[in-house]
Structure formats: structure tokens, C-alpha cells
Amino acid sequence: MRRIGVIAINTVxxxxxxxxxxxxxxxxxxxxxxxxxxxxxxxxxKGKFIKDIGLGAISIIGAITAILLSxxxxxxxxxxxxxxxxxxxxxxxxxxxxxxxxGICLTIGLNVLIMSLIFFALLSIGRYGIQAGMFKAILMxxxxxxxxxxxxxxxxxxxxxxxxxxxxxxxxxxxxxxxELKGMASAAQSGIHRFFLGAIYYxxxxxxxxxxxxxxxxxxxxxxxxxLKACLYALAYTVVVLTIAMWWFERxxxx
Amino acid sequence: xxxxxxxxxxxxxxxxxxxxxxxxxISISSDRREMPEERLRYIPSGRYLCLLSAGYHTLTxxxxxxxxxxxxxxxxxxxxxFTWLPNALEAITTLDPLFxxxxxxxxxxxxxxxxxxxxxxxxxxxxxGKLPDDWQLHFxxxxxxxxxxxxxxxxxxxxxxxxxxxxxxxxxxxLVAKAYTKLGRLELxxxxxxxxxxxxxxxxxxMKIESQLAELLKRGPAS
Numbered sequence: 001m002r003r004i005g006v007i008a009i010n011t012v013x014x015x016x017x018x019x020x021x022x023x024x025x026x027x028x029x030x031x032x033x034x035x036x037x038x039x040x041x042x043x044x045x046k047g048k049f050i051k052d053i054g055l056g057a058i059s060i061i062g063a064i065t066a067i068l069l070s071x072x073x074x075x076x077x078x079x080x081x082x083x084x085x086x087x088x089x090x091x092x093x094x095x096x097x098x099x100x101x102x103g104i105c106l107t108i109g110l111n112v113l114i115m116s117l118i119f120f121a122l123l124s125i126g127r128y129g130i131q132a133g134m135f136k137a138i139l140m141x142x143x144x145x146x147x148x149x150x151x152x153x154x155x156x157x158x159x160x161x162x163x164x165x166x167x168x169x170x171x172x173x174x175x176x177x178x179x180e181l182k183g184m185a186s187a188a189q190s191g192i193h194r195f196f197l198g199a200i201y202y203x204x205x206x207x208x209x210x211x212x213x214x215x216x217x218x219x220x221x222x223x224x225x226x227x228l229k230a231c232l233y234a235l236a237y238t239v240v241v242l243t244i245a246m247w248w249f250e251r252x253x254x255x
Numbered sequence: 256x257x258x259x260x261x262x263x264x265x266x267x268x269x270x271x272x273x274x275x276x277x278x279x280x281i282s283i284s285s286d287r288r289e290m291p292e293e294r295l296r297y298i299p300s301g302r303y304l305c306l307l308s309a310g311y312h313t314l315t316x317x318x319x320x321x322x323x324x325x326x327x328x329x330x331x332x333x334x335x336x337f338t339w340l341p342n343a344l345e346a347i348t349t350l351d352p353l354f355x356x357x358x359x360x361x362x363x364x365x366x367x368x369x370x371x372x373x374x375x376x377x378x379x380x381x382x383x384g385k386l387p388d389d390w391q392l393h394f395x396x397x398x399x400x401x402x403x404x405x406x407x408x409x410x411x412x413x414x415x416x417x418x419x420x421x422x423x424x425x426x427x428x429x430l431v432a433k434a435y436t437k438l439g440r441l442e443l444x445x446x447x448x449x450x451x452x453x454x455x456x457x458x459x460x461x462m463k464i465e466s467q468l469a470e471l472l473k474r475g476p477a478s
Contacts, residue, residue: 092261180318182284183325202277209283226283233279236272243268250261 003091004099011103012110015069021107024068028061028115032122047128051217054119055134058112059141059213063172065111066145069104070152071164079161094246101153101242105146112142129219136227137216143234144210148172150238151205154245175207205237295322295339301349308350316351319343327364337369344378348385355389358382362395372403383413393417394427407438415447425460429467436471445471 015021035053074097077083087093116138123130151171155164178201185197209230215222298319299307308315323343330336344361347354358379366375379396386392394417400410411434418427428451435444448468452461 094261180321180325183329184321187325187328202280206280206283209280229279229283233276233283236275236279240269240272240276243265243272247262247265 004095004102007096007099008102008106011073011100012106015073015103015107016110018069020068021065021111024061024065025111025114028057028111029118031057031061032115032119036122036126047126048217050122050126050128051134052213054122055137055141055213055216058115058119058138059144059211061115062108062112062141062145063148066104066108066149067152067165067168067172069107070101070149071156071161071168073100073104073156074153075156075161075164078157093249097153097246097249098242101150101245104149104153108145108149109142112138112145131216131219133212133216133219133222136222137212140210140212140227140230140234143231144207147205147207147210147234147238147241148175150241150245154241154248157245157248171204172207175205176211178204178206178208206233210234295319295326295343298339298343298346300342301346304346304350312350313354316347316354316357319347319350320354320357323347323361323364327368331368337364337371340365340369341371341374341378344374348378348381352381352385355382355386355392358386358392359395362399366399366403372399372405375399376403376405388420390417390420390423390427393420394423401434407434408440411435411438411440411443418451425463428460429463432464432467432471441471441474 032054035050035057074083077086086096120130120134148168148171152164152168155167158164159167181197181201181204185194185201188194188197210233212222298304304315304319305312323340327337327340340361344357344365347357347361351357358381362375362379362382365378366372376396376399379392379399382392383389383396393413397410397413397415397417399405400413401407411431414427414431414434417423418431428448431451432444432448435441435447445468448464448471452464452468
């Protein structure tokens with residue numbers, strides 16, 4: 001357990017030193033800041049505008065960070081062969097992978113935390129009000145990001161760097177379109193189409209179920225039971241993907 | 256031994272969690288309305304969507320069209336609320352003005368499903384403007400105008416146009432004449448058939464037109 005913790009902390013240090021992480025963070029902070037200027041263009045709903053852009057920026061910048069970190073970290077080590085100095089140490093390989101993953105999650109958490117603080121500060125200064133729903137929406141955004149990071153990590157073990165980024169980003173987009181897949185499956189005439197679309201619906205992560213940003217921006221109440229079920233869903237999905245990644249990593253086929 | 260235990264643990268985790276994922280998904284999907292009709296209700300106008308879709312106009316049109324078809328089917332079987340439909344079809348046909356199916360089936364959805372023939376006529380007028388050589392668009396436009404009595408004479412003009420276009424079925428010229436007769440425009444029906452007879456080369460159709468013409472002339476000659 002201690003070993004995993006050390007690897008996780010080192011991963012956070014590595015990621016924070018990375019220029020991409022800092023650039024994205026600055027860009028996200030700017031986006032949230034600029035929401036005030038864009039909000040001026042709206043007619044009467046400036047608060048909603050700022051909340052939409054702020055929550056959107058946290059999600060988009062978080063997603064880019066999660067995809068780049070999860071697909072890049074291990075892959076870079078495999079390509080540079082530096083991974084062999086780590087995996088031949090007397091410890092199970094999965095410890096290393098889990099430590100790396102937890103480090104990525106902590107970095108993403110740090111990213112989300114900093115952007116959320118800027119966002120809440122802006123809302124407080126402008127007296128737009130901070131509702132409980134916003135914390136819930138940010139929590140669900142974080143769940144979404146750690147889920148996509150687990151997929152990125154798995155794909156980085158199976159594919160080279162560019163395809164793993166492209167596939168992870170595609171799964172992120174497809175995960176937000178699952179409602180369309182479900183609709184298409186129910187409307188499909190042929191049984192094969194219905195089965196195929198239905199299978200994709202259940203195999204792809206349902207990221208739209210974790211998207212509570214609209215509810216938060218409109219100050220709608222978010223059911224606690226729903227929140228719990230959605231969290232469990234994201235965690236179950238993440239653990240399954242991570243277990244597959246660890247199993248693959250244990251098999252020792254790195255290429 | 257340790258590695259075996261780890262593998263066993265991984266297999267147990269997978270066996271336990273994989274079935275729980277679809278179950279949780281079913282549960283959260285039923286708690287939350289996921290269908291795209293909510294999006295269709297607040298869809299911006301086609302002009303704004305052209306700007307927002309950043310060059311992917313036809314792709315955006317395809318996406319909205321598939322949402323519309325799904326939602327239409329759902330509402331046809333259930334609530335029957337089609338207030339979103341004209342707006343969605345306007346957006347689709349502005350994004351992709353040559354989207355023939357959106358005019359054709361959109362017209363059917365509006366006139367027959369949503370019970371809004373005025374909007375169907377508006378949509379098909381836009382369609383015939385963009386695709387003037389499509390006989391089906393003229394035919395349906397003419398049919399809705401006649402059937403729902405929205406300027407029926409204009410409707411016959413569209414049927415006439417449909418009958419003059421390539422690919423139209425052979426019964427169409429006779430149908431136009433019948434439509435004129437039904438509206439009490441016998442002289443127009445006769446003149447139309449006389450003109451059409453000169454243009455038609457198909458023997459079977461010529462015979463049909465001749466018999467129809469003879470029948471009309473019996474009732475009263477063209478003035």
C-alpha cells in the first residue's frame with residue numbers, strides 16, 4: 001500500500017511539473033474569467049451564462065487533462081524503455097499501474113479543485129449565488145474524468161500514443177451520445193441493428209448520466225439517490241476497466 | 256502463489272462488477288429523462304446553427320434529423336406533442352437545403368402525424384424551391400394543398416408540375432385532370448389533357464388520357 005502511495009505522489013509531482021498541465025490550468029482559469037465578459041452579452045441571464053461557462057470549462061479542461069495524462073504517462077515510459085527499470089523491481093506490476101492511476105486521479109482532482117475555487121470566487125464576487133447543485137455537478141464531473149482516465153490508461157497499454165489519444169477522445173464524445181444510441185436502438189427495425197446498438201449502449205460508458213451541469217446552472221434539485229447510483233456506476237465501470245488494464249500489464253506484454 | 260491469488264482477485268472483481276454496470280445504467284436511465292426531444296424543443300434557428308456547426312452543416316442536419324425521427328415515433332405512440340417539429344425541420348432544411356428526405360417525410364410527419372398541414376405546405380414550398388426538378392416534392396405539395404384546401408388551385412398547379420417532371424408515375428396526368436374536374440374547372444381539365452396528350456409518347460398512357468378526354472368532352476366542351 002505504501003509503495004502505491006509513493007508512486008502516486010511521484011506521479012502527481014511529475015504531472016504538476018508538466019507544461020501541458022499548467023497551460024491547461026491557465027487556459028481553464030482564463031475561460032472561467034472570460035465568462036464575465038461573455039455574460040455581458042446575454043440578456044438578463046448573466047448568472048446562468050457564467051455558471052454554464054464555468055462548469056463547462058471545468059469539464060472540458062478536465063477532460064483534456066485526463067485524456068492527455070492517462071494516455072501519455074505510461075506510454076512515454078514504454079516508448080523510452082524507462083518502464084523496465086521500474087517493473088523489474090520486486091513488487092507486483094499492478095502496484096505500479098495502480099499508483100500511476102491514483103496519481104493521475106489526484107492530479108485531475110487538483111486541477112478540478114483549482115478551477116472550482118476560481119469559479120466559486122467569481123460567483124461570490126459577482127453575487128450570483130452558489131447552490132449545492134454546483135458541488136454535486138463538479139463531483140460528477142470528477143467521476144466522469146476518473147472514468148475516462150481509466151479508459152485512457154488501458155488504451156495506452158494496448159495502442160501507441162496517437163491512436164490511444166484519438167480513441168479515448170472518441171469514447172469521451174460517444175459516451176455523451178448514449179441517449180441517441182438508446183433512441184436509435186428502440187427505433188431500429190431490424191433485430192440485429194437493435195441488438196448491436198443496444199450492446200454499444202451498454203458497453204460504452206454513459207457519461208451523459210454523469211452530466212448534471214444543466215441542473216446545477218438552473219439551480220434544480222439533484223436527487224441524492226440518483227447521485228449515489230451514478231457514482232456507483234462510474235466507480236464500477238472504472239474498477240472494471242482498471243482491473244482489465246492491471247491484468248494486461250501483469251501479463252507483461254508491453255509494446 | 257501470490258500471482259495466482261492476484262489473478263483470482265481480478266477475475267472475482269470482473270465477475271462481480273461487470274453485471275452490475277448495465278443494471279446501474281438501467282436504473283439511472285429510468286431516473287433521468289434522456290430522450291433527445293428536450294433538446295429539440297429548445298433548438299436554435301437554422302441560421303444560428305449554421306454558425307455554430309462550424310462547417311459541419313450536413314452532419315448537424317443528419318443528427319437533428321435522427322433525433323426528430325426518434326422523437327416523432329415516440330410521440331406518435333404516446334403524448335402526441337409535436338410543437339417542436341416545425342422548428343426542428345426548419346433547422347434541418349436550413350443547415351442542409353438539399354436534404355430531400357427531410358422535406359418529403361418531414362411533410363408527411365407534419366401533415367399526417369402532427370396535424371399541421373400549413374407547416375407541411377411551408378416546408379414543401381421551401382423544398383420545391385431548392386429542388387425544383389423533384390416530382391415527388393411537387394406532388395406532395397399539390398396533394399396537401401388540395402386535400403387540406405389550402406389554395407387548391409395552386410395545389411393543382413403543383414400536381415401539373417409534378418406530372419411534367421421525369422420519373423413521375425403514369426397516372427399523374429389523369430389525376431391532375433380529375434382534380435380540375437372535381438374543383439369544377441372542366442375547361443382547365445380538358446386543356447390540360449389536350450396539352451399533355453401532345454407531349455406523351457407512351458402508348459398506354461396516351462390511351463388513358465384519350466379516354467379521360469373523351470369522357471370530359473362528353474360532359475361539356477372547352478370554351
